[in-house]
């Protein structure tokens with residue numbers, strides 16, 4: 001959420017402002033007060049329309065969110081999405097990053113894409129900016145093709161900024177993208193995408209649950225799972241230590257703290273609400289996901305079985321190094337609750 005952004009965008013003289021040196025230009029951002037709106041794990045990181053109304057009542061003028069959301073894998077759909085847009089109409093600018101819009105499992109994989117566009121009454125009047133591109137749902141990150149849908153006035157200003165900053169997307173790739181965006185083709189592509197990724201999501205969810213993780217909700221979109229590690233043994237119950245332990249098994253996850261919004265760095269790292277989380281991606285191929293989940297199991301096995309000598313072991317005079325091996329086979333290990 002960036003208060004004050006609207007004033008800058010609406011001047012119509014944005015291009016002039018941006019003709020300054022980079023340092024001065026970046027200095028402009030200091031005028032924006034970014035206020036994160038924390039969502040609650042207890043209700044699956046849902047965005048409640050009431051919360052948005054509350055923020056607007058206290059004077060927020062721009063609301064920025066991705067929908068669907070990375071890293072929680074949750075999406076807000078109609079009628080609540082429409083309700084939020086109604087609350088904001090004529091009061092605040094809404095910016096939706098819809099890069100993951102195709103990865104939605106809320107409509108039985110029928111190819112439907114959740115988008116705020118559906119609720120826009122007049123594209124030039126509604127203060128709604130929708131950002132999308134080829135990176136995620138068309139799986140072409142290297143093309144660097146993205147677009148923004150919104151009122152002409154905004155698009156003109158953003159276009160000026162973009163062409164000044166990086167010159168914009170190269171024309172051959174833009175031209176190659178147009179036939180790919182033909183609606184019937186997109187619909188067929190999204191249907192295949194949703195079916196394929198829902199299978200991978202269900203696989204990952206199933207494996208994690210069998211390992212003992214309790215998932216408070218099944219992610220309804222994206223290809224990410226926000227995994228709570230707090231029930232694991234202390235040695236691996238935070239994102240950084242779990243990440244390190246996974247590296248030993250050639251598995252990569254992203255420590256949760258990388259997703260923390262901590263403007264002005266007011267909070268200590270260990271107080272972060274993301275500290276005990278990692279983001280798991282089920283983007284890779286199924287065979288790779290299988291290897292990844294096998295790696296998770298090895299990590300957990302290594303850490304949850306606390307070797308202790310059982311009587312048979314002690315009586316047999318087995319060396320301490322052997323206890324672990326014997327315990328892992330299930331004779332005397334202590335299985336921590338996950």
Ligand SMILES: Cc1ncc(COP(=O)(O)O)c(C=O)c1O
Pocket residue numbers: 066070097099133135141
């Ligand atoms: C919410 C969101 N929007 C957009 C993008 C796409 O960014 P890029 O095209 O720079 O990879 C990402 C990438 O992870 C993302 O998470």
